[in-house]
Amino acid sequence: MPDADRPQELPAKLLTDPEMISACRARDFARVFRLVKTRAGIYPSMIARRCELTPSRVGEVIAGQRRLSHMDVIERIADGLRIPGHMLGLARRTWETPQALVVTECEAPQEPESSKRTPASLPGPDVDSILALATRTSLSAATLEAFRSSIEDYWRRDDQHGGEALRPAIVGQLRYVVGLLKESRPPSIQNGLYQIAAELACLVGWTYFDARQYNQARAYFTEALQLATEVDDRQFIANVLACMSLQATYQDKPADSLALVAAAQDQARSSLGSTPRVLSMLSMREAFAHATLGNRDSTHRAIGEAHHQFGQIQTSDLDPSWVTYFNEPKLIVDTGIAHGRLGEAETAEPLIADALRREDRTNQRGRAFHAFWLARTQLDQGKLDQACRTATHALEPASAVASERVSGHLREFYDQLAPHRQEPVALAFEARLREFLPPVSGSIRP
Template identity: 55%
Template sequence: MTHSTPGPGLSSRLLADPEMAAACRSRNFTEIFRLAKARGGFHPSRIARACELTPSRVGEVIAGRREITNMNVVERIADGLRIPGHMVGLAPRAWERREAAVHPVPLAGQSATPPADSVLPGRELDDILAIAASARVTPTVLRSLQASIEDYWRRDDEHGGEALRPAVMGQLRYVLSVLRDTADPNHQRSLRGIAAELARLTGWTYFDACQYSTARSYFTEALRLAREIDDRPFIANVLSCLSLQATYEDKTREAIILARAAQDSARLDGGTPRLMAMLSMREAFGHASAHDQEAAHRAIEDAGHHFDRIDPADDDPAWVQYFDRTKLTVDAGIALGQLGDAAAAEPLIEEALRTEVSTNQRGRAFHAYWLARIQLQRGAVELACNTASEALSSATRAGSPRVAAHLQEFRHLLAPYRSTRPAAEISARIQEMRD
């Protein structure tokens, strides 16, 4: 939601201040709110009213106890405080265009600064310039494109994919345009592989945003590109993504079929033990969602057997190397938790959280949510609420709608315990995240 008629915001002098400009550029809302209060006379209650936030949330941000990463909230702050979109990495806001129409001529003594959307070329002009440039594909260019994908995945793990998506989609369009003008068959193959990875990453960002139909269309495009170069392991990878999405949509039969198809595709290329372990675990998720105890346990055991066969000399694709012992352990715990076996699931997820890399905030939030849910299953309400608080802290840094939806589910599970102080407090904090 955005303000249609925002009130007076921060002064142009304060917005031009180097400290404020730097804070906006890095989306450091602790510093933005602090400067708004100290130099702009915007007390927390006024910031809260202008940005449609609660005063307590504003206070926590100023104190450095909360971060703001949700794009809807970022937009509300930009509109409420009247921070031009380009300062915080957004498109020009509606009120900017209206003001530009009312005041097309700069005031005396001021320089004319064109709006951000007039500085950048349009899509059609972008295409024309790309054709004129006629980018020449070299091994260096291909290595650079591959490195950028690895960087995108790292940033997606740390911060979520919503803000990343425009850059990924832009690079996908660029690679496809270069592919059309490339005659060398070896370079064509490499470019198709890169395009397939970018399409899968785009699909993943939509999946993480719970936009499942759009995610499916990009996953399907990734499959098409991978099929053109007969990259069987990557086809298996995309099918595993579709399988995971099917579990989220409660399409358990489809999830199982897709996971098995992924395993078949990987076997055709002699799938490495690590890849087969990951794919077996995706099948386990499908069976666990269907509450099929026997099949789920069999798939979990298969994943363990495959993983035990891993050899350091295996030629694993880069995109499956994330599936390490910690990931195997936590995924087994989640599958067992879905089956209702809290006693077996809890120590596995606890162990994984102790050893998990701290930079993957979305992963930590997701795994802490599952631990909290399992602790609640066995009646440890206060412990579950403490664990959910850890999940919430990581979730605010990750900006993942998928994790946020899980936390809302946890809030609903707390309904019978709302009279207790821990449950009431964490419920209120989760609700604030939604606002």
Template identity: 55%
Template sequence: MGKIADGSLPRPPTVMGRGRGARVPGPQPHHRLPPALLASHEWQDACRSRDFARIFRLVKLKAGIYPSRIAALCGMTPSRVGEIMTGRRALAHIDVIERVADGLRIPGAMLGLAHRPWEIPSSDHVRERAPRREPEPAPTPAPSGPAPSDNLEDLLALADGRVTRSTLTALHSSVEDYWRRDDQHGGASLRPAIVGHLTYVIQMMRTAHDTLQRDLQSLAAELARLAGWAYFDARQYSTARIYFAQALGLSHEQNDRLFMANVLSCMSLQATYEGNAVDAIALACKAQDTARAAGDQPLVMSMLHMREAFAHATLGDSSSCHQAIDRSRDAYELARGREDEAPSWVRYFDETKLIVDTGIAYARLGEAPRAEPLITEALRRQAAGRQRGRALHAYWLATAQFQQGKLDAACLSATLALDLTAAIDSPRVAGHLQEFRRRLAPYARETPVIRFEQRMREALC
């Protein structure tokens, strides 16, 4: 069988103390630094330590940008650049460091800065059209009172209408159970119960004692994020955005920056699914800046860098995607042995998840030979109970195999994903499989495709 064919920079501030007649050049057209330089350990070490003498020397040696050009790009005088390169002068002021980052196009994260405005592409850079969206069903209305879900009636009887610590404990237990069931069986069928719990918690916030208000608000933020995620899994994207926005607002009121970053990461992933790669990058970058302001959380940063990688891959930006993957791996190495310090909501992002997400990013880029072994290894490691995750990963394995012309293997992997969907309620997974089915149309007479079509009719039709 044959193979399948398958910005302008801000004006630099006036520099004082240069002597009469000294003139700072204005902003000049910039050059992107070579990806190999940005990826090198020597460069990354120099950036981490803000050793601008080494940075400027590397720029000269590896990028061919000489001191006079560095000065023009960064709004400095050539003599100052020379003093920095010889170690006679250091850079300490944040505005000057930001000017260097902008002039040389050094990603902000490398220098411990917020993402620079030029790192987020404008909408005219999108090269692919957004996928066709299917009509979105009407959202499930929120019940006027508590949702009839596990243990809620016992909870109400126990609390006797009052908010107590035991009430909060029981509700937190319900949230944990929802996440477990979402992971095993998908989130679509959980929406009414989650929204009911959210409505109930918001009602309790109006009458609860002041000492419990903050805990209730945190719980409401988590339930709103969970509701947004459930609607996202159901492919009801506009409703998902409403709940994500509610979660973001609730966590913002508490100044809970890490949880805000968590919500933004969910919104970034949804934007990636909708084909809005530019929005997805902006949301991922904002999530990273928000988490960075909250302190040292390498596991959170590892997950957020991977969200950014997905978005760059969707945009087709191979260099930026690879750099984001490298940052994710570096942050994960820093997190080893410190998992207990991370928020509970990010501990799912373990080594297996890092491996499979790296493979998916490569598959999104079309780098199938690199993607296939990573996704295969992650599926081998993954716990059997995580049905939805395994189904998604089997789909991406099929995609990577299909990109390489391995039709038999791709159909077998897609069939595994189909078999796993029998125990889950996730329109997101079903949508992936329908998409894969459409890709097979030119090969409809091939035996493995015929078998897959028959199995799909049995499973989904």
């Protein structure tokens, strides 16, 4: 097939559209072909040529008169339309890896015939025998713990470096776990797999949110909700809705943010196992939504409820692992940010400063993010020297993490600095900015 006939890739908006993701997961090629036609302009005759199908066969599929289920045909569709393998439940396709990174397999030296021995207990080298052996491998509680440990490690590295480089590995593990869900297993194992898949989908959504790729984030958050709903994990449903609420504040949709966090709180309250730490975190997200709307009294009330719930935490509480990050420094810094969103800079500054002193130094993104918030509250009070010093200290952790959210807060501080751009302390900050970071966007040209 000539390269000119083969698109390099489908539009990212199509590949991350929930409808396309759903169609691919179900291998519903009638929907896939229709979406490819309407969203990418690839017509049935082109689909047929690129996927090595007859035009009449493609037409029958689109009309719902034929289903495609043979693996070799599915692989041709993935390769012809450049649909990533994981979306169709396939292994990673060779074209998904840049040619410079492809490792060429080398044939091992041939052994002498006399040295070749195949123990009777081992399967033959054919694919069916290998897959039959793989299906005899059972999952245990220890396997689930290994998955959970890997998720905790992903979160830790996301805090340190950002999620951009981690995302392919997390997506791969998500698709692997979703594949395991298709097999029949004991309820305890199956439920655990659903919870793990939901956490992985939420983590992928978070990495897209942190990159400010909001449509993709929403698609994965929605998948996480669907997976958690399968096992009625209402606490985790509340967690995903809280993530979506936070995203809505960044998209300047405060009404959506408030509606989402209200739904999250309803889910948490209807769960018998919701802990004070979970409820405290949700109240703080509610405070963010009210503050973005400018509802002063409601913000203060939500902050008070967050601190009340946090005060109820007991060492014996069985907190889910995904909420353990919400410790006292996090409560304090979020309280400061909520006041800052309301324009109450004088109240916000000492809270954020105190939390920064106590924050884990390995959390590069959190330290940069909160330091820029502190600098903005100082600038709001006319403390130019302090603000520039604080922002300068934030540059080192900011340069260590790939996070468009952090870059966005840097841009906002830089724009806020505009009236003071010729002051010596502002010029010194800009000089340090040039050393640490390339221009973050067109709005930053030191």
